[in-house]
Amino acid sequence: MTAGYELEDKVLLAVDCIIFGFDNGDLKVLLVKRDFEPEKGKWSLIGGFLKKTETLDDAARRILHTLTGMHDIYMEQLYTWSEVERDPAERTISTSFYAIIDIKQHDKELIEHHNAKWFSLSNAPKLIFDHDQMLNKAIMRLRRRTSISPIGFGLLPEKFTMKQLQKLYEAILDRKVDKRNFINKIKSMDILVKLDEKDMSSSTKGSYLFMFDQEKYDAKQTKDFYLKIS
Amino acid sequence: MTAGYELEDKVLLAVDCIIFGFDNGDLKVLLVKRDFEPEKGKWSLIGGFLKKTETLDDAARRILHTLTGMHDIYMEQLYTWSEVERDPAERTISTSFYAIIDIKQHDKELIEHHNAKWFSLSNAPKLIFDHDQMLNKAIMRLRRRTSISPIGFGLLPEKFTMKQLQKLYEAILDRKVDKRNFINKIKSMDILVKLDEKDMSSSTKGSYLFMFDQEKYDAKQTKDFYLKIS
DNA sequence: TCAAAAGTGTTTATAATACACCCATGG
DNA sequence: CCATGGGTGTATTATAAACACTTTTGA
Numbered sequence: 001m002t003a004g005y006e007l008e009d010k011v012l013l014a015v016d017c018i019i020f021g022f023d024n025g026d027l028k029v030l031l032v033k034r035d036f037e038p039e040k041g042k043w044s045l046i047g048g049f050l051k052k053t054e055t056l057d058d059a060a061r062r063i064l065h066t067l068t069g070m071h072d073i074y075m076e077q078l079y080t081w082s083e084v085e086r087d088p089a090e091r092t093i094s095t096s097f098y099a100i101i102d103i104k105q106h107d108k109e110l111i112e113h114h115n116a117k118w119f120s121l122s123n124a125p126k127l128i129f130d131h132d133q134m135l136n137k138a139i140m141r142l143r144r145r146t147s148i149s150p151i152g153f154g155l156l157p158e159k160f161t162m163k164q165l166q167k168l169y170e171a172i173l174d175r176k177v178d179k180r181n182f183i184n185k186i187k188s189m190d191i192l193v194k195l196d197e198k199d200m201s202s203s204t205k206g207s208y209l210f211m212f213d214q215e216k217y218d219a220k221q222t223k224d225f226y227l228k229i230s
Numbered sequence: 231m232t233a234g235y236e237l238e239d240k241v242l243l244a245v246d247c248i249i250f251g252f253d254n255g256d257l258k259v260l261l262v263k264r265d266f267e268p269e270k271g272k273w274s275l276i277g278g279f280l281k282k283t284e285t286l287d288d289a290a291r292r293i294l295h296t297l298t299g300m301h302d303i304y305m306e307q308l309y310t311w312s313e314v315e316r317d318p319a320e321r322t323i324s325t326s327f328y329a330i331i332d333i334k335q336h337d338k339e340l341i342e343h344h345n346a347k348w349f350s351l352s353n354a355p356k357l358i359f360d361h362d363q364m365l366n367k368a369i370m371r372l373r374r375r376t377s378i379s380p381i382g383f384g385l386l387p388e389k390f391t392m393k394q395l396q397k398l399y400e401a402i403l404d405r406k407v408d409k410r411n412f413i414n415k416i417k418s419m420d421i422l423v424k425l426d427e428k429d430m431s432s433s434t435k436g437s438y439l440f441m442f443d444q445e446k447y448d449a450k451q452t453k454d455f456y457l458k459i460s
Numbered sequence: 461t462c463a464a465a466a467g468t469g470t471t472t473a474t475a476a477t478a479c480a481c482c483c484a485t486g487g
Numbered sequence: 488c489c490a491t492g493g494g495t496g497t498a499t500t501a502t503a504a505a506c507a508c509t510t511t512t513g514a
Contacts, residue, residue, distance in 0.1 A: 010240035011282060052239040052241060080286060080325050082287070084282075084285060090235050093286070
């Protein structure tokens, strides 16, 4: 069997990862200082090149791990960018992926990787190539996702307060939501367990801690379940 | 300036187009008989390879035109497929695009291209590689899009009846919708103009013809406008 | 005159939104 | 005893869904 592919152009396929982090009410993005040309020394998304022996998802995981030490991050494919001059050095197509994680839970992994740094969305530096476009598209996608389906585990400590959860939504959606409506909505979703424990760190009264109920959450995920935050 | 890209793998980047067609209440997909190895003679999506000098969108348009004669079709990027063994002949990544068109308006262009053929979704043949997956993902995306935002121009004749529009939605969503709710909804969107003309071809009473109001439609498109069909 | 498709509104249910006061406690 | 953040419920509005009869006219 001979394939008729001999005359076709081959190109470099890059992967760029947009990692959003949530910490203390603030939505951030993880960037790295590029250590090779072109644009060496400038800030960029976490990127690298696909190898022939791996899928794009594999490549994204490998690159993320190499540049930041993080592992077990589920990333979702976002878009493939193909402007001819997007990388001035050579014709390169890039597929972008994104994920959102809890910064605290991954801080230790990151400490030794001094090239990677968290930036608040509001004061992120200008990025190389079309990475600003990628970031924007990722923000849009994240907002849409967030407003129609509950945010998963792993973004908050195992035990968290309603206030923390609300702050998370507010950070992603970039607007305030009504406390009572928010709580009612979350309750109606029935994916949280209220604990007897209280968090005393931010008030005299203390606020109840909650956990995600993995089973209920999974059950709902499979259906056409959605959440709309007022 | 030297780029540090020399050691990276290069791959073939393919483009596959999923063209949905609507004709007479039936939703179809356009397939071609492959005329090169591997899998020569089998049915596949409309595909080809990216050239170094074009974007993916350019490539999609070029390939669609080459294989079917169609032009001026706006396609939306769907997903990039990268399983290592997806094409057994050589490592190939593929970005898929989709569009939906009015079959009647493009029939003439297609007549001379005997390799391309419309198939109803319900009895499409098995496709090569991962093309069935691509098709499925495209159907899902099309349904979601359809249920949250009005379908554009170009899918129906310039003048059309409410019945035709309803059939279009029903074909895409693959379920019946209530006539009165549908009409009320469409009216509330305020993007159609009712003409004085009637279509007499399907009843003695005749049914009014409508046209899209391009300006109103564009205005709404820019907003967060959406439509939900009961 | 009747068959076949067109056209038309109202009621009900559900979901989204707006909104304000009391509670508990450590200092 | 009071300042601070925690906790709670209801009324209103908007949207979705269910539902059936009358009109027209060519054959």
